[in-house]
Amino acid sequence: MGSATNSKPKLVQGSLGYVLEDVPHLSDFIPDLPIIAHKDSARGVHFRRAGPRQRVYFESDEVQAAIVTCGGLCPGLNTVIRELVCGLHNMYGVKAVLGINGGYKGFYAHNTITLTPKNVNDIHKRGGTILGSSRGGHDTTKIVDSIQDRGINQVYIIGGDGTQRGAAKIFEEITRRGLKVAVVGIPKTIDNDIPVIDKSFGFDTAVEEAQRAINAAHVEAESIENGIGVVKLMGRYSGFIAMFATLASRDVDCCLIPESPFYLEGPGGLYEFVERRLKENGHMVLVIAEGAGQELFTESMQTMDASGNKHLQDVGLWISQNLKDYFAKEKIMPINLKYIDPTYMIRAVPSNASDNVYCTLLAQSAVHGAMAGYTGFTSGLVNGRQTYIPFYRIGEGPNKVVITDRMWARLLSSTNQPSFLISKGGNEDKREEATLDKLNEHFSDKK
Amino acid sequence: MGSATNSKPKLVQGSLGYVLEDVPHLSDFIPDLPIIAHKDSARGVHFRRAGPRQRVYFESDEVQAAIVTCGGLCPGLNTVIRELVCGLHNMYGVKAVLGINGGYKGFYAHNTITLTPKNVNDIHKRGGTILGSSRGGHDTTKIVDSIQDRGINQVYIIGGDGTQRGAAKIFEEITRRGLKVAVVGIPKTIDNDIPVIDKSFGFDTAVEEAQRAINAAHVEAESIENGIGVVKLMGRYSGFIAMFATLASRDVDCCLIPESPFYLEGPGGLYEFVERRLKENGHMVLVIAEGAGQELFTESMQTMDASGNKHLQDVGLWISQNLKDYFAKEKIMPINLKYIDPTYMIRAVPSNASDNVYCTLLAQSAVHGAMAGYTGFTSGLVNGRQTYIPFYRIGEGPNKVVITDRMWARLLSSTNQPSFLISKGGNEDKREEATLDKLNEHFSDKK
Amino acid sequence: MGSATNSKPKLVQGSLGYVLEDVPHLSDFIPDLPIIAHKDSARGVHFRRAGPRQRVYFESDEVQAAIVTCGGLCPGLNTVIRELVCGLHNMYGVKAVLGINGGYKGFYAHNTITLTPKNVNDIHKRGGTILGSSRGGHDTTKIVDSIQDRGINQVYIIGGDGTQRGAAKIFEEITRRGLKVAVVGIPKTIDNDIPVIDKSFGFDTAVEEAQRAINAAHVEAESIENGIGVVKLMGRYSGFIAMFATLASRDVDCCLIPESPFYLEGPGGLYEFVERRLKENGHMVLVIAEGAGQELFTESMQTMDASGNKHLQDVGLWISQNLKDYFAKEKIMPINLKYIDPTYMIRAVPSNASDNVYCTLLAQSAVHGAMAGYTGFTSGLVNGRQTYIPFYRIGEGPNKVVITDRMWARLLSSTNQPSFLISKGGNEDKREEATLDKLNEHFSDKK
Amino acid sequence: MGSATNSKPKLVQGSLGYVLEDVPHLSDFIPDLPIIAHKDSARGVHFRRAGPRQRVYFESDEVQAAIVTCGGLCPGLNTVIRELVCGLHNMYGVKAVLGINGGYKGFYAHNTITLTPKNVNDIHKRGGTILGSSRGGHDTTKIVDSIQDRGINQVYIIGGDGTQRGAAKIFEEITRRGLKVAVVGIPKTIDNDIPVIDKSFGFDTAVEEAQRAINAAHVEAESIENGIGVVKLMGRYSGFIAMFATLASRDVDCCLIPESPFYLEGPGGLYEFVERRLKENGHMVLVIAEGAGQELFTESMQTMDASGNKHLQDVGLWISQNLKDYFAKEKIMPINLKYIDPTYMIRAVPSNASDNVYCTLLAQSAVHGAMAGYTGFTSGLVNGRQTYIPFYRIGEGPNKVVITDRMWARLLSSTNQPSFLISKGGNEDKREEATLDKLNEHFSDKK
Secondary structure, eight states, X not given: OOOOOTTSOEEEEOTTSEEEEEOOBHHHHSOOOOOOOOOOSXXXXXXXXXXXXXXXXXXXXXXXXXXXXOSSOOTTHHHHHHHHHHHHHHHHOOOOEEEETTSGGGGTTTOEEEOOTTTTXXXXXXXXXXXXXXXXXXXXXHHHHHHHHHTOXXXXXXXXXXXXXXHHHHHHXXXXXXXXOEEEEEEOOTTOOOSSSSOOTTHHHHXXXXXXXXXXXXXXXXTBTTEEEEEEEOOSSOOHHHHHHHHHHOOOSEEEOTTSOOOOSSTTSHHHHHHHHHHHHSEEEEEEETTTTHHHHHHHHHHHHHHTOOGGGSHHHHHHHHHXXXXXXXXXXXXXXXXXXXXXXXXXXXXXXXXXXXXXXHHHHHHHHHHTTBOSEEEEEETTEEEEEEHHHHTTOGGGOOOOHHHXXXXXXXXXXXXXXXOSSOTHHHHHTSOHHHHHHHXXXXX | OOOOOTTSOEEEEOTTSEEEEEOOBHHHHSOOOOOOOOOOSSOEEEEEEOSOOSSOOSOTTTOOEEEEEOSSOOTTHHHHHHHHHHHHHHHHOOOOEEEETTSGGGGTTTOEEEOOTTTTXXXXXXXXXXXXXXXXXXXXXXXXXXXXXXXXXXXEEEEOHHHHHHHHHHHHHHHHHTOOOEEEEEEXXXXXXXXXXXXXXXXXXXXXXXXXXXXHHHHHHHTBTTEEEEEEEOOSSOOHHHHHHHHHHOOOSEEXXXXXXXXXXXXXXXXXXXXXXXXXXXXXXXXXXXXXXXXXXXXXXXXXXXXXXXXXXXXXXXXXHHHHHHHHHTTSOOOEEEEEXXXXXXXXXXXXHHHHHHHHHHHHHHHHHHHTTBOSEEEEEETTEEEEEEHHXXXXXXXXXXOOHHHHHHHHHXXXXXXXXXXXXXXXXXXXXXXXXXXXXXXOOOO | OXXXXXXXXXXXXXXXXXXXXXXXXXXXXXXOOOOOOOOOSSOEEEEEEOSOOSSOOSOTTTOOEEEEEOSSOOTTHHHHHHHHHHHHHHHHOOOOEEEETTSGGGGTTTOEEEOOTTTTTTGGGSSSOTTOBOOSOOOHHHHHHHXXXXXOOXXXXXXXXXXXXXXXXXXXXXXXXXXXXXXXXXXXXXXXXOSSSSOOTTHHHHHHHHHHHHHHHHHHXXXXXXXXXXXXXXXXXXXXXXXXXXXXXXXXXXXXXXTSOOOOSSTTSHHHHHHHHHHHHSEEEEEEETTTTHHHHHHHHHHHHHXXXXXXXXXXXXXHHHHHHHHHHTTSOOOEEEEEOOHHHHHTSOOOHHHHHHHHHHHHHHHHHHHTTBOSEEEEEETTEEEEEEHHHHTTOGGGOOOOHHXXXXXXXXXXXXXXXSOSSXXXXXXXXXXXXXXXXXXXXXX | OOOOOTTSOEEEEOTTSEEEEEOOBHHHHSOOOOOOOOOOSSOXXXXXXXXXXXSOOSOTTTOOEEEEEOSSOOTTHHHHHHHHHHHHHHHHOOOOEEEETTSGGGGTTTOEEEOOTTTTTTGGGSSSOTTOBOOSOOOHHHHHHHHHHHTOOEEEEEEOHHXXXXXXXXXXXXXXXXXXXXXXXXXXXXXXXXXXXXXXXXXXXXXXXXHHHHHHHHHHHHTBTTEEEEEEEOXXXXXXXXXXXXXXXXXXXXXXXXXXXXXXXXXXXXXXXXXXXXXXXXXXXXXXXTTXXXXXXXXXXXXXXXXXXXXXXXXXXXXXXXXXHHHHXXXXXXXXEEEEOXXXXXXXXXXXXXXXXXXXHHHHHHHHHHHTTBOSEEEEEETTEEEEEEHHHHTTOGGGOOOOHXXXXXXXXXXXXXXXXXXXXOTHHHHHTSOHHHHHHHOOOOO
16 A cells, blocks of 8 residues: 555555545554555445554553534534543543633633543533634644644544644644644534535534424414515525425425525516415415525625625525515515524534434544544545545535435425526526436435 | 493492402493492402303303404414313303404405314414414404404404504494494513513513523523624513523523613723623623613614614614624724524414413403403403403503513622613612612512 | 510511511521511511512621432422522622532531532533432431531522421521521422412423323324323322313313312213213323322222232323223223323423523522521412511421312313212212302412 | 236346346336336445336326325324325325325225325424324225225325235235236334334434433432433334434433343343442433343243233333342342333424435335336335335345444443343353454444
8 A cells, every 4th residue: 555645645446446545544654553455345436434443553541632623603513522532531541631622723822621521421412512612714833833742642623614624734734743643523514515424413403403493484474464484594505404404394485505596586586486475375485595696696795785784795684685675666565574594593502312423423433543543534424334534535625515406306396496497597508408317317315 | 330431440449448440341331231349358459350250141152253363473372262262162162253364454354264173273382373463554443344244242352562452442342333242352462561460471482482592692602702692582662581581591691671771881881791791701691672772772773774774773783783893993802793583483482381371261261251241351360360451451551561670680680780770871860769678678570 | 576486486467467477587596686577568467578688697708508409309409509509609799508419318428519600500401400319317416417517507408398397397406506597498399289389490391391291192192093191290289280281281181180089980980081082082181190089099009909019009000001991891992092101201301491580589589588697488489479488387288289179170171071070979069069150259379 | 127026026137237126117017118227337236216207107187196104103104194295296296195094994994084285284293193093903905995996096005014014915916906006115113123224214303302211311310319210212123212312312321222132130230230330420321122131021021920910011110120129139229210111202203304304205205106107115215315125125024123233332332331242141152253343344334
């Protein structure tokens, strides 16, 4: 097996033609231990399967682990923290675990707490993160200095896209310095928009909690003539939460997501659909992902920026205002629109049972990997199996993850909403060849 | 006993010096049945106690009841509807019950459904109102015409302040026409700001549901440096929901309500308090009732109206923007403010067990009263007892109901927030004589 | 005012003929401070109103408080603990608060923890009691020895009937020794069966949580032919939880409580009613309080004890087995009975918002009373007001608190179940004079 | 492609060496339409992928669908019913859908209701099944007679193992008679013990709901000295619910499942472990699947049957009694054991969001398959994809589905409980070769 350069693919060619995209191992840089690739039988790109190894690279007493959480809140953060601490303790007898407070900056802000099975015992029943978090810039050099100074040799980094890119830089700097430090990522995004992995932790909980908002919108809409309930849900680049919440709820008449463009006016447009639904049913519920309709939105925002109206940067407020204006201007009918933004209420709940189990597996896998000496990897579920994914695969950017046409077709048949495909410009051309049946064969579902 | 003129007090002087503010009886206008006031033993103003009567005024077969819900949503509306229908059916064998759809207007919009124990069986498990609702104007004459045309002789009107005033007018018109029609109100206000009665239905549920928003605000605030969670709760004229939610949650650092004025700048002001709490704890939660700080708000709104920024009419957005601006301008510290408005999510939940029981008692009392021939009354809990309250007593306006200083003192000692009494103008003068201990003797709690 | 002998009524005769049943004050035994009874205006038995006093009896620094929880679990225990600690700290600057672990025995088992606002901050969000509890015997002398040894001068005792009697003994022994120690009780019973007070904390939460079990029983019963769902709820001497849960749920066909005897066989009996309901609706739900049907139960238990079958001591299992046997024996129809006992699931939940507020008021009142030097009292809500009730009034036994006929009549009209009054022996005689209307005037509701 | 004999494998050999286990198509028996197998690229056993087909076999107007639910309750039944009705209506314009009441027997008991999108609109928010269910025998011939008589040509059968075997018989009889009737199964088992498929609907919800019981057991156990909370969960042949609930909760000290035998007495046994945990922590929680410890159980049951004690047939009561007896007999310490059986409360809840989505996909797949003319298949998720599985594959018996050692190892490292492997008889022999690391390569997870 060839030695991997930092953050570069470490590809293992199997005899049967498959490719294992392996993760770095500390022995790649600090040679003392040969590892052997598993000879799996199928072709295609593979990742190293997560799990305990016969050869443990770190002595229990030697380990000084550190855990940090970065970015926005997501249900399950505390469960991951808890399971890292308990996993290290119960499975490997590791006692020295440090919590870095307030995100990456906490490394050099000397803001840490000792984590023990006892003091993390109940934290999974609370939302948020006991370590606190932060957004924005950080200094990789100072972080690695701090890691070196404190004698930390396992770093567990829980965070989203940007955080994982930061982790890759920390990993590179550590490799450059030749430190015996395992750097492990645990991907976090409530939006479920991380490529490669099956789903991100907290997503199930978010979809569950979104039901409350949709249900409230439905009740409000139903209780008044021409009632419209508008719910904005998370999803900057992908509409997973909006789509799954819609499929789960069944009370939604229209779901708008970033992956599927729509237009407001004219035949086949949103206004026409809303008008028709109101005439048919007397009420309707519209769910919109925060990243939906960016093009429309940006255009109108330019005009609005001039008038300095900041609040309309929220797509939910924007669509609500547009609907109100349209129905008022066109004198079609008086509408009663109620807008609900449950974002912060969703992010802050504790993870549900399903996410708790998932967080446990992610954390245990991460611990097994680090203890076995692997580094520069992210713990993730791929095709239903816990794997170690090299950092460079995650950093490829979130906008690659989109909802498949198959899943979207299911949603359309569930809401009976138009596909908004026959747009002015004719995006129909792009798609018309892709008949549903063809898609069935060529695409696979995310989830 | 003298005959009561419409909507005028019907006072009964008891031998022991008490006054019974009795409710009209159909026999006052349609003479056929003498009634006798209860000779209760204590002095003071009394209301007729609710409950079944030996003499039933209506024959079961003769009754044609109608139920209507008006105004905004409130947990428990469906429970009241259900219990009116089941109460009439189970207790008195009344089979003909009509639901008026879409509020008062439904009377003449010919939009009704037949209500039976079977079709209302499960509705109390849903939020909203199955009858729909509406706000705004209505035509009393047309309503009474419709009542007369349809042969309705019991009208149950569920709604807030404005709705009860409408009910009083309908009652007057019915009395004027000499119709044998009992008009019964069931007071509805999620804000708990109806005078005379102990509490309004749905209030307990609203306080319970508000916990979610406060908890989310707390989790968000705790998870980031200088995090501020702002939660706006219902309460246009009184801060009951805000205050009880604060007392129940214990995660709130500051609660602002209409009854207790506050000011933003200077010593003892809100900004100073927020700054201090952030320095002490690193985070804080602020709960604000929608009617709090009206004076401050109105002033600044005038400036804002000029720039056409409508969204700042929301006090929650207003205080959030002000806090952000102040901390940015004064360069004190960067703050992370998250604003949550759970209003529609609270209004739309089904009522909890406690409210379900309360709705049941209100509805059963209303049915007993109407069946006994009483009219022009509202069913309400007064000092822990179900009573019949004459319409004119409810119509006295919601702004008379305020939180007592005793309750407010409890909140202050729970949040440790300043009382904001030492204002510029010196509202301290007004209050300083009223020491806490004196208040203990002179005021009684609402609830 | 005369000095009160221990545990004896300290009655104050007001000029207007009322009687204030006052609570002891430390100055009664350790003379240094005159107190004056409030001259309230109405007649009848009164209790001292709770609240802060101008004269504070203890110096903040001098106070060494202790808190103990005894008996079975009840939602709200942790809230009371939290509010005692925070109340002492925030309102009076008291820093020394000791938690006695494991109930009364913890006093001499040297099992204590220091309680601070910080370490009790979140405990109200958890069920149970952080102090642990215990049942059974304890040694009053050893407890008071421990109080004396540790320099404790405020003892807060949270517990039920037996615990309050224990508190009275501790109070007597303390008085006998002439110690400056305030002994304060906070009554706890999930059953709501404590006399004098309006309701006990945790009751609302219990009724709310009971809805889950009833709902499940309803779903199970509805999903199968001749399905019967049986739910046993708490209530040894009084059926408050069963009754309120029934009123709140509306899915219950029959509710059996200790206060209202029933019989199984023959015309008007339970079997006949169950059979009729099944024939009418195809399913039914029966709620039974744990203390219901004791006479029937005891008889049959005697036979059963011989065969050594212990499990049938549970009234829920007993009634379930009897129903199964009857329908099998009589070959009426095959029934599908599902029995649910949610007792432990109800007891262990955290208190809801309404109970949290109530616990806060109880705890704050207790603190105000102790700080003012009152002792030998229980903090309780009486007629909607926080009061101090002398120990001897609480110790009068739980079996005096019964559900009023008024409330029971409401339940009967809600479930349409028979009153089981026309029993063999003729309990009808006892009740027939008491017509419903009379009851309306003579009885007042509990709640 | 060769014609398939009834219920016999219809295997398609792909050019690349894979085997497609295809499902029957109506055209196999009623020849009119050739179908072509997809040429997937990988080897191994494959199932036909679910989804809409270009060729629709039934005309919308021609379809007369029937839906039936059988066996015990499971969260999601109503969602599946709803989505079948809405799927048929929205995706294919099918209007004639019949609900068969009360399980299989309802076919010939003439107990049916018409199902429309309107009357199933909200049913997914309720637990249970609106169609009712039944257990036990049924007459295949009479069912097929009824199908023929009513002109039903699509039968959707929702039920567990036995129900699916019944469906296979109905399918055979229909094929024998040469009827153009598609028979489609939707597998239901709250235990998650159906082979082939990834997981069964309702399972996620069950695990979620089980958290309540575990949490209550934990609170009860913690609140008293030597408290033991015992929770029995569903799982006759497999311990999925117990295991996942344990992993999700983290409050469990010991989890016993059918797949992993245990013993009570002696070194390494359960009693020893319980004793140790109590000495270490003062309390513990034990979760037991209903099918765990069958061998031990059966032995002791034989003795007990003699004394006629029926209630001990419940493994939860049995283990509770054994623990009590052991600690009493051995005089080790007094224990306080609380037993919770939440079975009926879990089964009866509505499905959560995740299960709602899953039910939707299952139902939509079923509808696509039937409309395309496939028959004799079950709709199921296999390796993350919706597929059509031939009946014979499901009928192979539930006891084949066991928890993998990998998953079980995760649980052991999470609870730190003994593996109970070094038993008297030496089951260690069977397992010792299978080291954990080997297992990692050879077994794949269920889920």
